Amino acid sequence: IFYDGVLEDAESFRSFLYDTAPLQLCSFTIKNGKFGLQPALPTLSTGEINDEFPIAIDGIFTAGNIIEDSLQLQYIESAQRSNIRAVVTWRVTQENDLPYQASALLYWSDLDEKNTTEQSFDLSEFCTNRDQALRTARFLMSTRRRITKTVSFKTAPDALLVEPGSYIRVMTEASVYDASSNGFIEEAGNINAFISIEDGRYDALLYGSASGEVVEAEIEISSNIVLDSRFHGYLFSLLTRKTDYSVYQIDSLNLEEDGLVSISAVEVPTDENGHSIVAKDVLDESGSIFTVIE
Numbered sequence: 514i515f516y517d518g519v520l521e522d523a524e525s526f527r528s529f530l531y532d533t534a535p536l537q538l539c540s541f542t543i544k545n546g547k548f549g550l551q552p553a554l555p556t557l558s559t560g561e562i563n564d565e566f567p568i569a570i571d572g573i574f575t576a577g578n579i580i581e582d583s584l585q586l587q588y589i590e591s592a593q594r595s596n597i598r599a600v601v602t603w604r605v606t607q608e609n610d611l612p613y614q615a616s617a618l619l620y621w622s623d624l625d626e627k628n629t630t631e632q633s634f635d636l637s638e639f640c641t642n643r644d645q646a647l648r649t650a651r652f653l654m655s656t657r658r659r660i661t662k663t664v665s666f667k668t669a670p671d672a673l674l675v676e677p678g679s680y681i682r683v684m685t686e687a688s689v690y691d692a693s694s695n696g697f698i699e700e701a702g703n704i705n706a707f708i709s710i711e712d713g714r715y716d717a718l719l720y721g722s723a724s725g726e727v728v729e730a731e732i733e734i735s736s737n738i739v740l741d742s743r744f745h746g747y748l749f750s751l752l753t754r755k756t757d758y759s760v761y762q763i764d765s766l767n768l769e770e771d772g773l774v775s776i777s778a779v780e781v782p783t784d785e786n787g788h789s790i791v792a793k794d795v796l797d798e799s800g801s802i803f804t805v806i807e
Contacts, residue, residue, distance in 0.1 A: 514538060514648075517604075518639030536636060538562075538652050538795070542677040543765065551678035553652075553762070554792045555781075564796050567787030568760055571679040574668065576686075580773060583667035584685065594661065596624055597632045599654055603646035604637040615643070618806040619650050621658075626804075648795050651803055655794035659782040664761055667773045677763050681778060685757045694751035702738045702745050710734055716752045719744050760787075 534541040539550040555563040598620035606612045696706025761778035782790040
């Protein structure tokens, strides 16, 4: 991957790197006060994109080393994750001849071309290689489709062996809502629900019309009856706990005034073997994932 171009006008170095990074399959980083570029995909020791081996994890963060109430999980809006078809343009140079532009249309093989929005990526100012142009287009399409969330949190600086660009695993537990697990607790305590609920203790969201508030509490059910009379006459929805083991790549890492380290990171989608899905998309040349028309 090369930047084969000329910078004619003065501009902000930071802005230039930030805008250029994704077009070079990189991420913009600030390390020790220095601006730079970091590969946005896992790489081998040879520098090649790694799609054959599990991603090497540099740190694991759980409730044990994440400062309480500092974790923020943000999902990217669906409009920003909608599938696109890409028209990518690059520059073709020939010896003793004027350069000309070439272009290609790429779309997901599992989607109808007509049902996606077209977006153009003009790389002709610096890209003179067809393979580089197609990889860039596949990277931009894949990150838009695959990446769904970002995470930020604070942690103690003790033995923190990560930096911008490092891959980390963040283990979080969330309460999952299931529409079929809704029901009503009658005044006598009997449960009126769509499903049969076995005896036991359950985490639930409860709504009482008198208070008008939604509360999360543990309820005990025996013989289809809620034993705690405080919740009789309430609507309820049972919650199930789900542990998330997602992999992220650190975006930024800063030492705060309170002595804690704040970390922001972007999701790295992986398959069941821990391989980067985006890396597999970028290296796809078989036509099974993307269709290319030139």
